[in-house]
Amino acid sequence: MHDIAYIRANPQAFDAALARRGADPVADRIIALDAKKREASTKVQQAQSRRNDASKAIGQAMGQGDKDKAEALKAEVAEIKASMPQWEDAASAAGSELDDLLATLPNLPAEDVPDGKDEADNVEVHQWGKKRAFDFEPKEHADLGPALGMDFETGAKLSGARFTFLRGDMARLHRALAQFMLDTQTRKNGYTECNPPVLVNDDAMYGTDKLPKFAEDSFRTTDDRWLIPTSEVSLTASVAGEILPDLTQPIRLTAHTLCFRSEAGAAGRDTRGFIRQHQFEKVEMVSICRPEDSAAEHERMTECAEQLLQTLDLPYRRVLLCTGDMGFGARKTYDLEVWLPGQAAWREISSCSNTGDFQARRMNARYRPEGEKKTAFVHTLNGSGLAVGRTLVAVMENYQNADGSVTVPDALTPYMGGVDRLEAVS
Template sequence: MHDIRFIREHPDLFDRALARRGAPAAAQEIVALDAKRRALATRMQELQGRRNEASKAIGQAMGKGDTDKAEALKAEVADIKQSLPALEEEERELGQELDDTLARLPNIPAEDVPEGADESDNVEVTRWGTLPEFDFSPREHADFAPALGMDFETGTKISGARFTFLRGQMARLHRALGQFMLDHQTGRNGYTECAPPVLVGDDAMYGTDKLPKFAEDSFRTTDRRWLIPTSEVSLTYSVAGEIIDEASFPIRLTALTLCFRSEAGSAGRDTRGFIRQHQFEKCELVSIVRPEDSEAEHERMTRCAEEVLEALELPYRKMLLCTGDMGFGARKTYDLEVWLPGQGAYREISSCSSTGDFQARRMNARYRPEGAKKTEFVHTLNGSGLAVGRTLVAVLENYQQKDGSVRVPEALQSYMGGLERLEPGKG
């Protein structure tokens, strides 16, 4: 959500910021709605004040025996009482229209975010690792993983397209990756492990900017709850409506949960393999910090995600997303893209975003700076540390062998009971 005061005072700056994201100017419409609502609120206050004055004057007139004046005042009070409900409803509707307009506008980008229309305008920041060399032509995971326990056919039979049934050694490797990520982020990087609900209400989805814009991208239950697209929703919304003690900062939360996405806007993309699923697991990272600390926290969070890739010895590159490729609620985003030899390309495996106070305003999450009388909105950040399924794909493709087996990265072997290799046909 945007700061209406900033829009009111700096309409041109706001429209220029929207233009950087490819969004049309909106300040004039917003300021007009706001002015109309404020004028109506002022009129209501005036009428309520006049009603109170007239009510007192009735008693005074009656005390003086001036019945004509008293009756006139009673009629005036009755008229005011009759008109107020309609004005209150009009103000409510204007306020809702204003909130709806603001809620559909993307966050404004940080000044150092490069301008661009799409992913082709993203900027590579760093690159890590040496690309693996093979004495055979490396294959995509979908071509050899079924023999190792990645069962696409059974997943489709049970649930339809974009669901996969993992068996035996493949299921264990998937679990090992998630546990390794969670242990790394809690033990090394100080995140607090959480086990949040994966079913949430409208307020949680709205507060974390997933509604109203992305309703079609999520699954909804018959009792009107939402399956989380990521535990960012549950973790971030845990501070909704609170005034946080400044001594509590930074708040760093992590969770390994199932995530659910309808992928409504990705028709035809990554339909083959394990890259884009309706159900997947992710080790989420969320930070709640003071505004002055959010930039440094963004760099730290991204580094926490990078460490997992380096521990698994997976080559990757860090990309700064341009204005046209950032997520709706993001102010600045780094994507980590892992190398997939089978595709001969880097593919996104983590996205770490700073949202500023965009989410905090929507869910009214504040803190009181030491010595200050007024509260301020916190800043929120979220990232993947990492997406488990995509990391599984990266391990399979980077560690594949000519005979169809896959070496287990050294960092995961203790999680696999000492197993050093996945072999075809073995459970």
């Protein structure tokens, strides 16, 4: 959500920032709706005040025996009561139209975000790691997986396309990755582990900018709850409506959860393999902090995700997303893309975003700076630390052997009960 006061004071700058994201100018319309709402609200307040004054005056007139004045005042009160619904409806209608409009507008990009139309205009920040030189033709995970316990056929039989059934050590490696990620984020990086609901209400989805824009990409239950597309929703919305004490230290939360996406906007993309599933698991990082701390917190969060890839010795690159490729609620985003030798391509494995106060305004999350009476909106950040399934894919492709087995990275062997290699399931 956007700051109306800022839009009124800087309409041209607001439209210029939206234009960087490919949106049409709307500042004049916003200002007009806001003026209409405020005018109608003022009329209601004035009518209420006059009605109260007239009601008191009726009693006084009656006490003084002035029946004519009392009757005139009664007529005035009746007229005010009759006219008030008109102004109340006008204020409500203008407010609803304004809220609906604001809810469709993306966040404004940070100044250092590059302009661009799509992923081709993203900017590589740096690379880490050395791509492995194979003495055989590396396979894609979808070709390696079936022999090792990645069962696409049973997943499809049970649930349809984009579902997978993991078996044996493949399932164990998937679980080991999640535990490794959680342990790193909690024991080394200072995040508090949480176990939040994966079913949430409209307010949680709206507050974290998933509604109304991404309704089609999400699953909804018959009792009007939503299956979370990421635990960013549950973790961030946990502070909705709160006034937090002075955030001298950011609140850092992490969770390993199931996530669900209908992928309505991704028809035909990554239909083969384990990259883009309707049901998947992710270890999420969320930070709630003061505005002046969010830029540094964004860098720190991204480094926490990078640390995992470095420990697993998976080559990756950090990419700064351009305005055309950035998520709806983000003001700045770094993607981490891991190298997949089977595909001979970089693929996203983590996305870390600073949303500024965009989500905080939607869910009314504030804090009270030390020594001040007024409150201010917090800044919220979120990032994958990491996507578990995609990390499994990266391990499979980077640690594959000529005989079709996959070596378990050293960092994961403590979680594997001594298993150091995935071999064909008999």
